[in-house]
Amino acid sequence: MKNLNTFANQNTFDALNKVCIVTGGSSGIGHALINELQSRKAKKVINIDLKNSNQDNVDYYNCDVGSNDAIKIVFEEIYKKFEHIDLICCNAGIAKDDDGLASEEHWNTIWKTNVLQHINIVRNCISRMVSKKNGWFLITASAAGLLSQVGSATYSTTKHATVGFAEWLSITYGDFGVGVSLLCPQGVNTPMTENIKNGGVAGINGMLEASEVAKITLEEMSKGKFLITPHEVVRKYIKIKAEDPEKWIIGMRKLYKKFVN
Ligand SMILES: NC(=O)c1ccc[n+]([C@@H]2O[C@H](COP(=O)([O-])OP(=O)(O)OC[C@H]3O[C@@H](n4cnc5c(N)ncnc54)[C@H](O)[C@@H]3O)[C@@H](O)[C@H]2O)c1
Numbered sequence: 001m002k003n004l005n006t007f008a009n010q011n012t013f014d015a016l017n018k019v020c021i022v023t024g025g026s027s028g029i030g031h032a033l034i035n036e037l038q039s040r041k042a043k044k045v046i047n048i049d050l051k052n053s054n055q056d057n058v059d060y061y062n063c064d065v066g067s068n069d070a071i072k073i074v075f076e077e078i079y080k081k082f083e084h085i086d087l088i089c090c091n092a093g094i095a096k097d098d099d100g101l102a103s104e105e106h107w108n109t110i111w112k113t114n115v116l117q118h119i120n121i122v123r124n125c126i127s128r129m130v131s132k133k134n135g136w137f138l139i140t141a142s143a144a145g146l147l148s149q150v151g152s153a154t155y156s157t158t159k160h161a162t163v164g165f166a167e168w169l170s171i172t173y174g175d176f177g178v179g180v181s182l183l184c185p186q187g188v189n190t191p192m193t194e195n196i197k198n199g200g201v202a203g204i205n206g207m208l209e210a211s212e213v214a215k216i217t218l219e220e221m222s223k224g225k226f227l228i229t230p231h232e233v234v235r236k237y238i239k240i241k242a243e244d245p246e247k248w249i250i251g252m253r254k255l256y257k258k259f260v261n
Contacts, residue, residue: 003224008170009179013136013221015040019082022046023065023117024092026053028190029140032210033089034058036218044082048074049092065092066112068120075124085125089138090118091183095192097260100153107154114158118165126173133177138217139166143186143202143234147241148252150201151260170226181221185213186231201259205233 001012015037022037024030025047034055037045046059054060059081061074078085093114098106118139129135142149145159163182170180187193187202190210196203213230220228229235241248 005223005225007224008174008226009181009224010174010177011179012224013087013179013181013218015042015087015218017041017043018086019044019084020046020087020089021048021078021085022089022091023048023121025049025055025058025089026051028192029185029188029210029213030089030091031055032214033091033138033217035211036214037087040218042087046078064113065090065117065120066109068116068123071117071120072124075121079128084128084132085135087136087138088121088125089140090121091138091140092117093140093142093192095149095152095155097151098154102154110154110158114155115161115165118162118169122169126178129178130173130176135177136179136181136221137166137169138181138183138221139169140183141166143184143229143231143237146184146234146238150252150256179221179224181217181226181228183213183217183228183230184234185229186234188213188230201255204255205231 001014003009003012020037020042022030022033022045025034026049031053034045034047044059048061048063048065050062050064052060063070063074065071094110096110139162141162142159144155145163149155166180166182174180185208186205187207188210189207208230216230217228
């Protein structure tokens with residue numbers, strides 16, 4: 001449906017009767033997105049993950065999203081079953097505390113999952129979406145991709161790269177009928193954060209439940225929104241950062257001292 005608001009996407013997204021993929025759908029936010037898509041009567045929901053959570057009426061593919069070869073095989077299989085994929089939620093991700101001087105192997109693993117995932121997926125479906133002038137990507141970054149993640153160089157860097165890729169994707173394909181939404185939450189109660197007391201620094205403005213994040217996300221997509229910030233305070237922080245980057249860095253150092261050092 002045509003977007004009549006002032007949001008970046010030409011169209012709006014309604015899950016009814018749609019074929020939807022969720023990566024990382026076996027846990028946390030991905031699992032909640034699957035539930036939300038099902039409650040909105042999607043035609044089929046497909047989960048691509050390293051582990052299976054055996055959800056009802058969900059097709060599952062075991063696949064490492066960081067591998068283009070593996071993604072290519074999975075998408076070829078899915079396109080044999082469905083002529084068109086309406087929505088792809090690139091949601092799988094990993095978070096690790098590190099000092100930034102971690103090993104090459106550590107960086108490679110996180111880079112492939114958190115960043116190359118999106119490129120691998122777009123590479124294997126964009127030409128079909130453009131030819132049909134239809135399709136939507138929901139790309140999960142994080143508030144850390146707009147601000148930072150004190151205590152994790154890999155998370156800060158890969159989530160910034162994700163924001164950059166999602167912006168590029170929407171700028172490049174937005175006028176060809178392809179929708180893009182970028183999800184940037186702060187702390188969410190999921191297995192990713194369960195061992196961090198009160199969500200650590202990501203939880204300073206309160207933790208949301210994954211089901212709330214999924215609901216807000218689908219609501220915002222139904223209006224055609226590009227940037228989705230379930231914690232509204234994130235928009236205030238972006239303004240503060242843009243207005244005075246020097247002051248912002250000094251403030252973030254205080255958070256680093258409080259939460260990490
Ligand atoms: N939980 C939070 O506070 C929070 C906040 C902001 C953004 N995010 C982002 O939301 C997304 C989901 O996070 P979550 O909290 O639900 O995490 P989670 O750990 O609960 O779930 C992540 C899922 O991704 C899967 N996965 C990991 N690597 C994979 C790979 N290489 N290939 C396929 N599947 C893989 C895991 O098996 C798991 O099922 C991530 O991108 C995360 O960075 C989370």
